[in-house]
Amino acid sequence: MDRLKRIxxxxxxKGYGAYKDITGTYDYxxxxxxxxxxxxxxxxxxxxxxxxxxxxxxxLPSWALEDEVSRTATADWLLRRLHDVSxxxxxxxGSGNSGLYAFARPxxxxxxxxxxxxxxxxxxxRFGIGLPADGRxxxxxxxxxxxIEELPTIIQSIFPQQRHDAELKxxxxxxxxxxxxxxxxxxxxxxxxxxxxxxxxxxxxxDNRPLDGAVPFNPSAELVISFKLPSGRRIxxxxxxxxxxxxxxxxxxxxxxxxxxIQFGVYDHIPGDGRELAVTVxxxxxxxxxxxxxxxxxDISAFIRDLPSSIDTKHFSTEDASGSTSQAANIIxxxxxxxxxxxxxxxxxxTNFMIRDELMRELIRKEPIVPYxxxxxxxxxxxxxxxxxxxxxxxxxxxxxxxxxxxxxxxPICATQRAKEIAQRRPYRVPDxxxxxxxxxxxxxxxxxxxxxxxxxxxxxxxKHTILFGSNLIDLSAVEQIVEREQTRAIGKLMLYAIDxxxxxxxxEMIEEGLSDVITEGFSVLRATDGFLTLPRSFEISTxxxxxxxxxxx
Ligand code: ADP
Ligand code: MG
Numbered sequence: 001m002d003r004l005k006r007i008x009x010x011x012x013x014k015g016y017g018a019y020k021d022i023t024g025t026y027d028y029x030x031x032x033x034x035x036x037x038x039x040x041x042x043x044x045x046x047x048x049x050x051x052x053x054x055x056x057x058x059x060l061p062s063w064a065l066e067d068e069v070s071r072t073a074t075a076d077w078l079l080r081r082l083h084d085v086s087x088x089x090x091x092x093x094g095s096g097n098s099g100l101y102a103f104a105r106p107x108x109x110x111x112x113x114x115x116x117x118x119x120x121x122x123x124x125x126r127f128g129i130g131l132p133a134d135g136r137x138x139x140x141x142x143x144x145x146x147x148i149e150e151l152p153t154i155i156q157s158i159f160p161q162q163r164h165d166a167e168l169k170x171x172x173x174x175x176x177x178x179x180x181x182x183x184x185x186x187x188x189x190x191x192x193x194x195x196x197x198x199x200x201x202x203x204x205x206x207d208n209r210p211l212d213g214a215v216p217f218n219p220s221a222e223l224v225i226s227f228k229l230p231s232g233r234r235i236x237x238x239x240x241x242x243x244x245x246x247x248x249x250x251x252x253x254x255x256x257x258x259x260x261x262i263q264f265g266v267y268d269h270i271p272g273d274g275r276e277l278a279v280t281v282x283x284x285x286x287x288x289x290x291x292x293x294x295x296x297x298x299d300i301s302a303f304i305r306d307l308p309s310s311i312d313t314k315h316f317s318t319e320d321a322s323g324s325t326s327q328a329a330n331i332i333x334x335x336x337x338x339x340x341x342x343x344x345x346x347x348x349x350x351t352n353f354m355i356r357d358e359l360m361r362e363l364i365r366k367e368p369i370v371p372y373x374x375x376x377x378x379x380x381x382x383x384x385x386x387x388x389x390x391x392x393x394x395x396x397x398x399x400x401x402x403x404x405x406x407x408x409x410x411x412p413i414c415a416t417q418r419a420k421e422i423a424q425r426r427p428y429r430v431p432d433x434x435x436x437x438x439x440x441x442x443x444x445x446x447x448x449x450x451x452x453x454x455x456x457x458x459x460x461x462x463x464k465h466t467i468l469f470g471s472n473l474i475d476l477s478a479v480e481q482i483v484e485r486e487q488t489r490a491i492g493k494l495m496l497y498a499i500d501x502x503x504x505x506x507x508x509e510m511i512e513e514g515l516s517d518v519i520t521e522g523f524s525v526l527r528a529t530d531g532f533l534t535l536p537r538s539f540e541i542s543t544x545x546x547x548x549x550x551x552x553x554x
Contacts, residue, residue, distance in 0.1 A: 001028050005148050012140025016041050019131050019138060030057055031155055033147075037528075041136065042096030046128030048530045051155050053123045059160045064172060071118050072110065073175035073268070077168050078158050079116040080106055082125060085157040089150045093142050097130030101146075101154065104532050107484045108208045108275075109267040110175045114490075114523035114533035124522075125155065126531030174276050177229040178268040181279040184227065188239065191341045191386045192262050192280040193227070194219070195237035199274025200254070200261040201410075210274035215410045222414035223405070235277060238412055240388060240405070244376045246397055247390045248415065249407035255390045256345055258407065262388060263343050263481055266537070284341040285334040285539050288348040289323040290478040296546070297553045302375065302436045303328035303353070305368045313368075319549070323350030324369055329546075332439045335383065337508055337542045342379070344372070345390040348478075355394045358428075374430050376400050382436055396428035441506035444499065444545070448552035451496050457527070459496050461488035469495065472549050479543050486534040491544045493526040494518065494536065499545075507553065511541045 004026045011018040019038045026033045028051075036048040055065075064074040086101040093099030104115040104127075117124045129151075132142040156162060181193055194200070194217055201211040219238035226236045240262075247255050265280030301313045304325055321329065327350050331342065346354065355371050356364075372389075377400050379385040391397050398404065398419045406415035451457045453471045460468050464485040467474040469492060482488055498514025505513065515538050523529045545551060 001026055001033075001148060004033075005144055008140045008143045008147065010140075011138050012143075014138050016131075016133050016136045016138060019047075028152060028155075030152070030159070033151070038131065039097070042094065042098055042130070042133040044097075046097050046100050046102050046130040048528070049127055049129055051125040051127075051151075053125065053155065053158075055118075055121055055123065057159065058123060061165060061169075064168060065118065069175050069179045069268075070172050072112050073172040074168065075116040075118050075123075076106060076110045076113065076175075076270075077171040078123070078125075079104060079113055081158055081163070082116070082127070082154060086127070086154050089146075089154065093146075094132045094134050094139055095136070096133070098132035098139070099142070099146070100128070100130030101150075102128035102130070102531070104486055104534075106534075108269050108273045109264070109483050110171070110270055111267060111483070111487075112519070112535040113486065113531075114529055115531040117522050119522065124524075126529070128531065170271050173231045174271045175268040177231050177233075178276060178279050180230050181227055181277065182282065185279070185281050188225070189242050190225075190239045191242055191245075191284070191388070192240040192265055193225075193237055193277070194240075194258075194261065194265075194279075195235050195277035196224075198237070198261070198276075198278050200278065201257045202260075210272075214274070218411050220411070220413045222416075223412060237277065238405075241403055242384075242386045243380050243402035244386065244400055245388045245403040245405065246401045246419070247388065247405050247407060247412075248419075249392065251392060253407040254410035255392070255407045256347060257410070258405075258412070259343055259345055259388065259390050260480075264483070266481065267483065281341055282537075283339050283539070284343055285337075285339040286343045286345075286480045287327060287330050287334065288345065288478055288480070289350040289353065290326040290330065291321065291323050293321045293326045293329075293475070293478070294319055294547055294549045294551075295321050295325070295329045296551055297442060298329045298332050298546075299439050300325060300328040300332055303331070303370050303372070305370065307368055308366075324353040326350075327353045327372075333542060333546050334539060335385065336439050336441065337511070337539050339539065340385055342385060342387045344387060346392060346394060347390070355396055357396060370433050373397055373400055373428070374433055375436060377430065378436050383438065395422075395426075398423040399428035400430065441508060442553040443506055444503060444510070445552040445554055446499065446503045448550055449499065449548060451499075457496070459492045459527075461485055461492055464488050467492040467495075467544055469548055474544050474547050474549075476540075476544060476547065479540060481537070482540055484534055486532045487536045487540070490523075490526075490533040491536045491541050493529075493533065494541050495545055495548075497526050498541070507542060507545065508538070511538045511545070515541065 031053040034050040038047040083103040086103045132139040198217040199210045203209045223238040225239040261278045263286045265278045269275045299314045300316045304313045404415045404419035406413045451470045465476040502510040502513045
């Protein structure tokens with residue numbers, strides 16, 4: 001630490017480039033600081049820093065580190081604490097990013113993030129610092145204040161005396177309860193569970209916090225099941241069984257809101273989120289139409305047969321998919337990755353992909369599309385893949401549903417029995433179609449993709465829904481289960497890592513191997529790891545890879 005102080009005093013008033021002299025490791029007695037990379041000018045993104053704190057100094061309670069779920073929740077909470085404390089020291093102190101402390105700001109989900117990782121012996125904290133300058137001249141005095149005085153205060157805010165272990169405990173218990181339910185779902189024949197009292201709507205389309213004054217979730221008695229949680233509480237809520245489930249109801253009665261809560265139930269949520277006990281099986285994938293997407297060699301023949309131009313739909317490729325072909329490809333690619341539950345909203349589906357009513361069947365004789373309604377039951381009986389489908393208009397679906405949930409004024413009512421009676425009067429008969437065959441595993445043709453732009457590797461997230469990969473932009477605007485921009489960044493970096501290391505395996509193996517390296521060895525296996533990466537799921541990584549224009553699969 002004294003050595004760092006001396007260097008900073010020496011380079012005071014020099015050109016900004018002299019900051020690279022501080023690259024290296026410094027001993028702060030209670031932790032080690034690694035200056036990994038220093039920004040090249042005051043306006044560039046802040047440099048990469050790591051603090052390493054030994055677990056013996058942190059003295060975390062044993063319950064905080066007991067199992068994977070607890071460790072993840074603990075790391076998640078510590079990062080939130082560091083972020084909050086660092087904000088108190090935030091002020092502009094010179095040009096560009098001078099004076100910035102950049103700790104990732106986690107959203108509503110409890111997930112593994114690179115900002116804080118718990119190792120066998122030490123905690124790694126990753127963050128950025130905007131090293132201060134006046135114009136392009138180093139301000140050594142402020143740099144000393146930041147690195148020697150303020151930084152230790154921020155890091156020490158997670159030491160035992162300054163920590164609030166009661167709050168940490170609540171965070172850990174919340175994650176444990178949700179994970180417990182997720183584990184039990186299968187055993188109980190369920191695909192999702194939403195507790196009584198949950199708050200599902202969000203504040204706005206861009207604000208993921210709970211909506212103020214929302215009506216709490218209160219399912220009708222027939223749907224209610226109960227759980228005894230590890231925290232000791234017994235709770236009740238709505239269980240959605242395996243099979244084909246419809247969420248029906250008039251417009252604005254909360255159907256899409258319920259489906260969205262289910263799609264994010266693959267993640268654990270922080271206390272106070274409202275969806276802490278809205279839990280879904282891990283391999284749930286939102287499926288929607290996505291006009292214009294890129295597709296390479298996907299067998300969509302189960303849904304789209306002989307196209308007029310005699311295009312082969314067993315090996316379907318396009319630069320510009322239609323609503324129905326994109327939705328079909330999204331399904332097949334998700335099956336390839338091991339999805340067990342599809343979440344479909346009529347609002348974001350291609351109508352001709354979802355249904356074709358009897359009158360149209362009579363009129364149109366040459367129809368290449370086998371609508372989802374003709375496959376939904378079969379997907380479950382043959383492959384064990386359940387569906388939860390939001391429908392307002394397509395009544396034929398009543399005939400293929402196992403469970404019907406009717407939303408009225410944001411409340412779910414069990415309507416399975418009534419739906420059966422109605423469907424019996426005007427049943428929809430699924431026509432005979434050739435049996436669904438599971439898609440075969442594809443491999444990436446490695447030389448079809450390149451992370452280089454010019455001579456440099458360029459892989460980054462331009463926004464929550466755009467990845468720059470070499471000279472290609474990957475459009476993820478229709479990929480709904482991404483939680484934050486840091487996750488999109490991690491998807492990009494993981495693609496790079498997995499292609500490089502496991503590119504000869506099948507797409508699924510390649511992605512799962514890459515992901516499992518990060519889970520077991522930590523984010524440092526990725527390239528130029530900083531504090532702004534959030535663990536993605538294998539599904540979203542494959543989603544990005546499948547949309548990378550130019551990528552060829554065999
Ligand atoms: P639908 O899909 O049935 O048309 P939405 O789910 O889009 O309906 O919900 C319509 C509106 O009602 C949205 O603005 C949503 O935020 C709000 N909303 C949904 N659930 C609740 C609730 N439990 N309490 C208050 N407002 C809600
Ligand atoms: Mg809707």
